[in-house]
Amino acid sequence: MAKIAIIGAGYVGLTTGACLASLGHDVIIADNKDDRVKSLRAGKIPFYEPGLDELVSNVVKSKKLSFVLGASNASETAEFHFLCLPTPSNKDGSSDLSYFEEGINEITPVLQPNSIVINKSTVPLGTAKRLQETLTKTEAHVVSNPEFLSEGNAINDFLKPSRIVIGASSKHHSERVANLYSDIDAPVLLCSWESAELIKHTANAFLAMKLTFVNEIATLCEMTGADIEDVTSGIGYDPRIGADYMRAGPGWGGSCFPKDSASLTHVARSAGFNFTLLEHTIELNQKHLDRTAHKVMQMTPSNDGDTKIAAWGLTFKAGTDDLRYSPAIEILHRLEKEGYKINAFDPTVKGTIPKLPLTQITEDPYDCVKEADALVVLTEWIDFVELDMKTVAESMRNPNLIDTRNIFNKSEMEKLGFAYVGMGI
Ligand SMILES: NC(=O)c1ccc[n+]([C@@H]2O[C@H](COP(=O)([O-])OP(=O)(O)OC[C@H]3O[C@@H](n4cnc5c(N)ncnc54)[C@H](O)[C@@H]3O)[C@@H](O)[C@H]2O)c1
Known part of the structure; x- marks a missing residue:
């Protein structure tokens, strides 16, 4: 050994x-x-x-x-x-x-x-x-x-x-x-060394591009009445496309995709090649983050400085405590700048987050939503799905639900009294 x-x-x-x-x-x-x-x-x-x-x-x-x-x-x-x-x-x-x-x-x-x-x-x-x-x-x-x-x-x-x-x-x-x-x-x-290095960057850039593609189709679904869940299932059966990495979301982030995609465009430029497909993918992801933040603002438009947003999920995805380049933080940062009051809950995050100086981190998902005007779900923790959403709706001032991971069922949430918005549905 x-x-x-x-x-x-x-x-x-x-x-x-x-x-x-x-x-x-x-x-x-x-x-x-x-x-x-x-x-x-x-x-x-x-x-x-x-x-x-x-x-x-x-x-x-x-x-x-x-x-x-x-x-x-x-x-x-x-x-x-x-x-x-x-x-x-x-x-x-x-x-x-x-x-x-x-x-x-x-x-x-x-x-x-x-x-x-x-x-x-x-x-x-x-x-x-x-x-x-x-x-x-x-x-x-x-x-x-x-x-x-x-x-x-x-x-x-x-x-x-x-x-x-x-x-x-x-x-x-x-x-x-x-x-x-x-x-x-x-x-x-x-x-070779070179191929191994490029394989890693290419893998992450490709996955980022796949997610951006799905998010763009999700936006088209919203404008046309199609349902992204059906569309991705329908294409995912095709083995040439595959069913993984097909979930619409708030925009991608994390410790790897943003930096590795940026690095690959830089590598390409240094080699004399403008990798416009990847450059646009990065740009479109920023626009998608804007669009997601805008969705929350549209649902709770009358911001008189007293509009309260509850956020579930702060990390870049479920199953980790990693906050690096988290889309959740990017979106809440945009909302903070617009003057929204934010309470946030995440199963793995305590304390404060430098990029969100005004956001209160709560230790309980039910406390987080009390008197809120909207709940925005930003990561796909299974723990969220297991919560009592009837109690959640009843304790909110305005039961608006923006589900950026499509983890809840729209008609079930509407039956509980929520005004529900997902991604591409
Ligand atoms: N996190 C992932 O999911 C993931 C997946 C695949 C590849 N990678 C890549 O792997 C690399 C490491 O990523 P990570 O997420 O583990 O980073 P990390 O920040 O979690 O860990 C890096 C560690 O290195 C330590 N360190 C820094 N300088 C040191 C030194 N001179 N001597 C000894 N220790 C030192 C830091 O204290 C830290 O504990 C990055 O290049 C990343 O892109 C990360």
């Missing part, structure tokens, strides 16, 4: 480390945040990911996983080094590689010859090649192994992936990395 260092104890690093340890490897995870390492050592997972606390606890008990402060402390004894570092966006849409480079600088002095530096962070095409050039003296080899897990289903996605992509400059290095996953039953694609 291999000795593995994971650099970065975030959503990807912690999941990768715990899952590789569960496959029998000896894993050390490093982070540069002292409090994060301390809390992990105390058995506390610093974010919400279903099942991860139990998995981490099991592999820590079996001495397959441990945590250290500082990347070099994990890397000095390892043969494989997984970089799971943040790669956020710069203002111009390009990737900010400063965290990534800082991590590399920390491990470079301790890399053993013939060890493998595996990049799991999402990076622009050309990064692995450049990294290999900077590591020449160490005699370590670079492999690109993009991660496709989605938050909320991370363990399952890691251990039962749709595919494993490994990009390298030699078959030998790819195979060494492929061996780490030998107990996982999934197709393994061996390719």
